[in-house]
Amino acid sequence: MLKVENVKKAFGGTVVLDGVNLTVNPGEVVSILGSSGSGKSTLIRCINGLEKLDGGRITVDEFDVSRPKELSEARKRSGTVFQLFNLYPHMTALQNVTLAPIEVLKRPKPEAEAEGRALLASVGLGDRADAYPAQLSGGQRQRVGICRALAMKPRYLLLDEVTSALDPEMTAEVLAILAKLAGDGTTMVFVTHEIEFARQISERIVFLEKGRLLVDLPTDQFFAPTGGMAQPRVAQFLSKMRKD
Amino acid sequence: MRYTEFTPFDIWLLAQGLGVTLGLFLATSLIGVFVGVLWGVVRFYRVPVLTQVITFVSEILKNSPVLVQLFLVFFGFPAFFKVNVTPVDAAIITLSANTAAFVYVIAVSSIESIGRDQIEAARVFGLTRWQVLRHVIAPQAAAFSIGPLTALLVNQLQVTSLISVIGVMDLAKIGANLNLRTLKPFIVWTVVGILYYLAAKLVAAVGAKLEQRLRAHSTFRGL
Numbered sequence: 001m002l003k004v005e006n007v008k009k010a011f012g013g014t015v016v017l018d019g020v021n022l023t024v025n026p027g028e029v030v031s032i033l034g035s036s037g038s039g040k041s042t043l044i045r046c047i048n049g050l051e052k053l054d055g056g057r058i059t060v061d062e063f064d065v066s067r068p069k070e071l072s073e074a075r076k077r078s079g080t081v082f083q084l085f086n087l088y089p090h091m092t093a094l095q096n097v098t099l100a101p102i103e104v105l106k107r108p109k110p111e112a113e114a115e116g117r118a119l120l121a122s123v124g125l126g127d128r129a130d131a132y133p134a135q136l137s138g139g140q141r142q143r144v145g146i147c148r149a150l151a152m153k154p155r156y157l158l159l160d161e162v163t164s165a166l167d168p169e170m171t172a173e174v175l176a177i178l179a180k181l182a183g184d185g186t187t188m189v190f191v192t193h194e195i196e197f198a199r200q201i202s203e204r205i206v207f208l209e210k211g212r213l214l215v216d217l218p219t220d221q222f223f224a225p226t227g228g229m230a231q232p233r234v235a236q237f238l239s240k241m242r243k244d
Numbered sequence: 245m246r247y248t249e250f251t252p253f254d255i256w257l258l259a260q261g262l263g264v265t266l267g268l269f270l271a272t273s274l275i276g277v278f279v280g281v282l283w284g285v286v287r288f289y290r291v292p293v294l295t296q297v298i299t300f301v302s303e304i305l306k307n308s309p310v311l312v313q314l315f316l317v318f319f320g321f322p323a324f325f326k327v328n329v330t331p332v333d334a335a336i337i338t339l340s341a342n343t344a345a346f347v348y349v350i351a352v353s354s355i356e357s358i359g360r361d362q363i364e365a366a367r368v369f370g371l372t373r374w375q376v377l378r379h380v381i382a383p384q385a386a387a388f389s390i391g392p393l394t395a396l397l398v399n400q401l402q403v404t405s406l407i408s409v410i411g412v413m414d415l416a417k418i419g420a421n422l423n424l425r426t427l428k429p430f431i432v433w434t435v436v437g438i439l440y441y442l443a444a445k446l447v448a449a450v451g452a453k454l455e456q457r458l459r460a461h462s463t464f465r466g467l
Contacts, residue, residue: 048368075370086365090383099379100369152369 001025001061002047002078002156002189008055009042009211016042018211019056024189026155029182031190031198031219034208035237040191041083043208044160047189048080060156076104079149083161085141087133093120093144094129097151105152112151119147123177139170146177157181157188164193195241199223207234248426261418262439268332268414269401269443272339276400277393279340280347287348288355288377298348305345311406314338318410335407343400350392354385387458394451398444405440415439 002024009017016039024030032040045051047058049065058065063074087096097116101107107115120129123143133141142162149157159178163171175197182188182201192198198205198219205222207215215234221227228234283298305313318334321327329337358381366376408417419436423429 050364050368072370075368080365080368082361082365084361086359086361088362088366088380090387099366100371103375103379104370148365148369 001059002187003059004043004047004056005058006056007043007046007053007058009039009046009051010054016211017046020208020211020213022206022213022216024156024187026187027185028204029186029188029190029202030204030206031192031202032206032208033192033195033198033237038208039211040208041160044080044158044189044191048078048158049075076152077154078156078158079152079154080158080160081142081145081149081162083164085133085138085145085165087141087144087148089133092130092132093125093136093140093147096133096144097147100148101151116147116151119150120144123147124173137170138166139173142166142170142174143177146174146181150181155187157186159188159190159192161191161193193241195238207231207237209233246425248428250426250428250431254422257418257422258415258435258439261413261415262443264413265401265404265415265440266443268335268339268407268412269397269404272336272343272404273397273400275336275340276343277347279344281351283344283348284351284355285377287352288381289373302345302348305342306349310338310342310403311409313342314406314410331407331410331412334410335404335412339400339404339407342403343396346396346400347393350389350396351385353392354389355381357388358384383458387455390451390455390458394448394455397451398447401444401447402440 002022004020004022007017007020008015020039020043022030022043032043034040042051046053047060047065049071053066060074060077063070063077065071065074088099091099094113094116097119098109098112101112101115102109117126117129120126120143123146125140125143125147128136128140133144136144142165145162162178163174166174171194175194178188178190179197179201188201190198190202202219205215205217205219205228206213207222207228215222215228215231217227222234223229223238229238283302286298287295314334317338318329318331321329321334321337362380363376366380371379404414405416408414408420411417415436419432423432426432
């Protein structure tokens with residue numbers, strides 16, 4: 001279980017997360033919606049230990065990310081896919097995928113590479129394994145990014161606006177893979193602006209607004225007039241997003 | 245009476261001088277690069293006290309003339325530390341330290357040039373700070389630094405000529421001796437200058453070759 005309890009985070013005087021509570025159970029897909037600056041990405045960065053918490057607690061399968069000794073164990077259990085891919089530019093797609101399994105999990109290189117190639121093939125990049133990131137399109141890079149996270153066999157996949165930097169066609173490539181992963185029962189925390197897609201794959205949708213969790217509801221209730229849509233702020237956000 | 249003609253033996257003398265210059269250059273460059281990179285790594289780990297000491301020492305070495313440093317080592321070490329310092333010792337200590345100070349600056353800026361985003365990604369996947377340095381930062385920082393490093397070493401090669409003033413028989417000292425004997429400064433210094441030039445070109449060519457190899461992953465960017 002991934003548990004976020006009363007988490008607070010401020011940058012300077014700006015409060016970004018203001019007492020957020022969230023629980024993600026294994027097998028669940030939870031989408032986080034909210035306007036830019038609402039704290040979605042910061043929440044992800046707190047879960048994977050990139051930001052220090054100013055208050056509250058985050059545990060990944062009982063491992064507290066605020067404790068240096070438990071952080072590495074927590075990180076082994078969660079895999080992150082970044083908005084801007086964050087691939088290592090001097091390594092091939094395959095090397096990007098196998099670096100952590102070889103170095104962190106101490107997997108033998110041939111084994112890690114065989115698995116890496118299989119992963120890349122599963123996202124349609126079987127023939128691009130030896131290409132460098134600069135030789136790949138944005139959609140291909142993000143697919144490598146997903147493989148890199150999956151190679152660590154994480155129990156929780158954290159996705160931080162993974163399609164925001166992609167055009168609609170590339171977005172579709174990436175979403176197709178995420179839909180497949182969701183179908184396979186991968187646990188996902190999915191920060192996104194793709195509302196329709198979130199609706200299709202999520203069990204639950206939460207809505208962040210100014211660092212506070214405004215709504216946390218099962219997907220069908222979130223979109224129901226008496227559920228999430230009863231919140232004026234959510235209704236306003238959804239109507240704006242759909243118009244675009 | 246004074247013998248002012250050039251002899252075939254002068255070529256041998258010049259070759260010896262060039263050998264001494266190149267030998268000292270290579271030795272001090274290797275030591276300097278090693279020490280400078282080591283200092284850069286200490287700073288990467290933000291080791292308290294040591295980082296400040298290194299920055300301070302590097303500042304002094306960068307902002308004072310090599311000639312002054314050379315004199316302080318050559319005359320100062322025997323006087324204050326009661327150790328015997330030969331001209332070659334003094335040359336190696338001074339030039340290595342000076343190269344290290346500038347390599348340190350290049351190492352720090354190269355390490356800092358690597359995008360935070362990649363480092364964060366590597367950390368998130370559980371790589372230790374050392375693994376991040378070794379696999380993500382170092383290969384890219386090396387490629388990034390090779391240009392400034394080559395420029396620095398070409399300059400340091402010329403700086404080695406300063407050691408002739410404390411009596412090291414390098415190319416510049418041989419040139420000075422030949423000049424005194426033959427009284428033909430334009431011929432002697434032109435030949436010496438050409439030899440330095442060719443040596444510098446060689447250093448630059450090696451640097452360019454290395455850079456090409458280290459940047460293999462970005463050559464197709466078409467920029």
